[in-house]
Amino acid sequence: MNEKLVQVFSPGSVAVIGASNSFDKLGYHVMKSLTGNYHGKVFPINPKSDRVWGLASYPSLEAVPGDVHLAVIAVPARMVPDTLHACGRKGVRGVVLITAGFREIEDDGGRVLEEEIKEIAGQYGLPIIGPNTFGFVNLSSGVNASFTSEFSRIERGGVALISQSGGICHLCGFLAIEQRIAMSKLMSLGNRCNVDFPEVLTHLVEKDSSTRVIALYIEGLDDPRRLLDVAKSLRGRKPIIAYKAGKSEKGDSASRFHTGSLAGNHAIWKGALRQAGILEVTGTEELLDTAKAIDSCSLPGGTGMAVLSGQAGPGMIASDALEPAGLKLSRFSEATQRRINDLLPPIAIRTNPVDMGPAWYDPKNIIAILKAVIDDEHTDGVIFLAMYASANLNLAEGMVEYMKAADSFQKPVIACFTAPPGIWDEPIEALDRKKGVAILPTPERAVQAMANLWKVSSLSKGRGVKTWDR
């Protein structure tokens, strides 16, 4: 399975079964995605037309000359069994089965049909992603095997989002474009015929060097222990974070035991995820922020934070957010404090949180302060806050200039740069996700992401979880 998945996710050739020229067919949109920036061969399969999306079309899979690594299937459900047999005979490495109408529908026929395709898949050893999926996008190898071509606009990076829901992929995929989150893979597992979370997790950890953090969206699993056991066996290799939907707290109300009545599904999930070394997050924002921070920053070695702010207020709310999140303001060493005092006139608070206001017009000094606090042994990470004001227009540009020569920060720096649209756009883009810096929208979100970096660091080492959940 693992060897085949390598070819499925980075195929040299793709057949689109049900490829179409008409907008109201999913096969149209899959073709649109694949004719974008994919460099391998694309074979549209459609018995009724000669050309689809300008490419020579084939009446059947058998008619395709040469090897087909991946088949994307978008034909009606009743035609799926025969289509899968054809894939098996052709030696296709794996399938994305977009077609819906299997066990997710009320009609029992759907369940029966899914049993049938499972059997066919087993017969040929054919990995099937889906059914009932929008497909997958592999940004690392430039393959968009989905019916949403716009996902190709996501930047290439280290976040793999594996979801039980296509809708969540669409929610997160477009937010990723907007918030400069760079992804390696975006995938909905659909009904998880035989490619389920454990298979994909193993692939991403063992075989996918472009993925640096794995984000899971889970609704419910028949056999959650299989996922948890695999995650546990991979513990410490790559950070895994999970957003678990379905937060019912209800235990077994018929139980005459305290434990039974308190053992709600979500309460158990919470403990089980932690036991497996997976960080649980509780919202879309937190999932994306955390994934971006892990992809961009070093993991902190402790909880001591330096807060550097251009204005006092944002620095104050960031400092307030630290303790409930399990972090704390660090105390600078004498040498660091002297260095800061050299760089900042004594007209603002120069201890942590540092009010950098007086240095606002001097990006070189700002960078020097940042470096000084990072070099301090008591600093494990930095929250850096810069709000635009007319007079500091050149700050962000200036920072970009000075950062060019700087080495990557070995401690995490999470920053907020807030400006009217169109003013700092380019420098923000130039600073974000470079040299160990991640940019997030608000001080509170920056702190939460920082706290999660610390938790991920603790989890990967199997260390205690004290101060969580305050």
Add this chain to the structure above:
Amino acid sequence: MGSLMLGVDALAFLEKEGFPVLRSFLATSEDDAAGKAAEIGFPVTLKLSSPDVIHKTEADGIRASLRDESEVRQGFRQIVGSFATDQPEKRLEGVMVQEQGGGVEVIVGMATDEQFGPVLMFGLGGIFVEAMKDVSFRLIPMEASDAKDMMEELKGRQVLENPRSGSVDLPAVQNLLVGISEFITHHPEIREMDLNPVFVSSHGARICDARIMVL
């Protein structure tokens, strides 16, 4: 449905398996109770023992901190008397005479979940578990570090570290949690279990009451 093990039976069962329990005997007469109390050493607690009563406090079935033989005799008569008056239809097995427990009350439990199989629960006793549901879960089997995490992730964990009450014996709790996890791993016939309360003092954890459902 399985069979339910309660009170003295459950405690005797756990003790046989090597778990730390408060010394407990079932007394069926006043003389018997006085004798058992002397054997255990004062103070002792008396508890109503009836398969039909879940909440002993509500049935006026508990007398704690009894310091001598006369208090034990009086306590025995009161429990049996009010039980006979208030709940004549229910069965009385006797009165449990138990070594007096002390320290922080915690709950240790296990349940068998449809999807996850056996799970272990830890929480602080009394109001914390009843009203605040301040509990943590792990899948069985689990490791010693998981047991430590279970304790640390409770919102009210400071109760276990309160300098005024004296820090409690956390390693003993950890041993108990790991011990129950191992025990359940080897006894899949046990479907549900409440060890509630477990008294944790500065030296050791002792199970005070238990309910066990065996398939």
